[in-house]
Amino acid sequence: MFKKLSVSAAAAGALVAAVTAGLGPVAASASPASVPSPSPATASTAASTPLSNARIAAHFDLAQGQTPENVALAPDGSAYVTFAKARQIAKVSPEGTVRILATLPRPADGGVRTPALGFPLTTGIVRAGDGTLYFLYATGTSDLTGVWRLRPGGEPRRIAELPADGLPNGLGLDARTGTLYVADSARGTLWSVPVRGGSPTAWCTAPELAPTGFLGANGLKVHEGAVWVTNFDQGTVLRVPVLRDGSAGHVRTRAVGMPGIDDIAFTGHGSRLFAALDGSNEVALVRPDGSHSTVLTSADGLQNPTSLAVRGRTVYVLNAGWLTGEDPNLVLAHRNNQVDGQR
Numbered sequence: 164m165f166k167k168l169s170v171s172a173a174a175a176g177a178l179v180a181a182v183t184a185g186l187g188p189v190a191a192s193a194s195p196a197s198v199p200s201p202s203p204a205t206a207s208t209a210a211s212t213p214l215s216n217a218r219i220a221a222h223f224d225l226a227q228g229q230t231p232e233n234v235a236l237a238p239d240g241s242a243y244v245t246f247a248k249a250r251q252i253a254k255v256s257p258e259g260t261v262r263i264l265a266t267l268p269r270p271a272d273g274g275v276r277t278p279a280l281g282f283p284l285t286t287g288i289v290r291a292g293d294g295t296l297y298f299l300y301a302t303g304t305s306d307l308t309g310v311w312r313l314r315p316g317g318e319p320r321r322i323a324e325l326p327a328d329g330l331p332n333g334l335g336l337d338a339r340t341g342t343l344y345v346a347d348s349a350r351g352t353l354w355s356v357p358v359r360g361g362s363p364t365a366w367c368t369a370p371e372l373a374p375t376g377f378l379g380a381n382g383l384k385v386h387e388g389a390v391w392v393t394n395f396d397q398g399t400v401l402r403v404p405v406l407r408d409g410s411a412g413h414v415r416t417r418a419v420g421m422p423g424i425d426d427i428a429f430t431g432h433g434s435r436l437f438a439a440l441d442g443s444n445e446v447a448l449v450r451p452d453g454s455h456s457t458v459l460t461s462a463d464g465l466q467n468p469t470s471l472a473v474r475g476r477t478v479y480v481l482n483a484g485w486l487t488g489e490d491p492n493l494v495l496a497h498r499n500n501q502v503d504g505q506r
Contacts, residue, residue: 426469
C-alpha cells in the first residue's frame with residue numbers, strides 16, 4: 164500500500180526513500196538456497212503476450228478518499244473493494260457503478276498513531292460463500308483495529324481485536340477450516356482468526372515476514388494448502404504451509420527481486436501468479452521457478468496498483484494512485500493462454 168504524500172510527511176519520506184532506493188538488497192532469508200535463481204534474461208524482461216486488451220473499467224474519486232486497497236470478487240463479476248483513505252467498503256458493479264456499503268468510524272484521535280502511515284485505513288477484504296464480507300481496519304487504537312464483518316444488508320461489526328501497534332493489511336480465508344489469516348505489515352506477523360470471531364493467534368512470526376524500514380508482510384492469499392504472502396520491503400513472495408494440526412510450516416521464499424510488491428493473485432492451480440508492484444506501476448507474472456516478467460504497465464492505466472483478482476479469463480487490477488495522485492481506477496485485462504503455460 165502507498166499513502167498520499169500530503170497525509171504524513173514522515174511516512175511519505177520513508178515511502179519515497181524506500182521506492183527510490185529500490186528498497187535495498189533482498190534480505191538474507193531470500194537466498195538462492197530457498198528459491199530457484201531466475202536467469203537474468205527472464206527475471207524482469209517485459210512480456211506483452213500473457214495479458215491483452217487492458218482497459219479502465221471504472222474511475223474512482225481521489226478527492227473523496229476512494230483509494231482502492233484490496234478486492235474480493237462476487238459470482239456475478241462485481242468487485243467488493245476497500246477504499247483505504249475513505250475508510251469504506253464499496254461494491255463496484257460489472258458496469259463500473261460504485262455503491263458505498265459501509266463507512267467505518269473515525270478514531271477519536273484521527274488515527275495519527277496508525278503505524279507507518281499515520282491515518283486510519285481499511286485494507287484487506289475477502290468474501291465468504293454466503294456473501295458475508297470480512298475486512299481489516301487499522302487505526303492505531305485498540306477500540307477499532309482488527310477484523311470486521313459485514314453481512315448482506317447488515318452493519319459492520321468488529322469480530323476480532325488486533326494489536327493497536329500493528330498494521331493489519333492482507334487478508335485470506337480458508338473456507339475449509341473457517342480460518343481467516345491476516346498479514347501484519349508493522350509487526351511482521353501472520354495472525355489466524357476464526358470466522359466466528361474471537362482472540363487472534365500469532366500463527367507465524369518468521370523473520371522473512373519482518374519489515375526492514377517501512378512495511379513487511381503485505382498481500383496474502385490462501386492457496387492449495389498454504390498461506391502465500393508478500394513482503395513489501397524485502398521484495399519477496401513467501402509460501403507458508405498449513406500443517407495437519409493447523410500450525411504453520413517452514414517458510415519458503417518462492418520469488419525475489421520485486422521491491423514494492425503488494426498483492427498477488429493466482430492464475431489457477433499451481434504456483435503461477437500475478438503480482439502488483441506499487442512503486443513501478445506494474446503487474447508482473449511470476450512463474451513457478453521464481454522468474455518474473457512485466458505484463459502490464461502505466462501505459463495500460465496502472466496508477467500504483469495495490470490489489471489483484473482473477474475470474475476466468477479476466478484479471479482485475481485495482482490502482483490507488485497514492486503517489487501519482489491522478490487516477491485511482493479499476494483496470495481489466497484479458498488473460499491469454501501463455502499465462503497457463505499452454506503455449
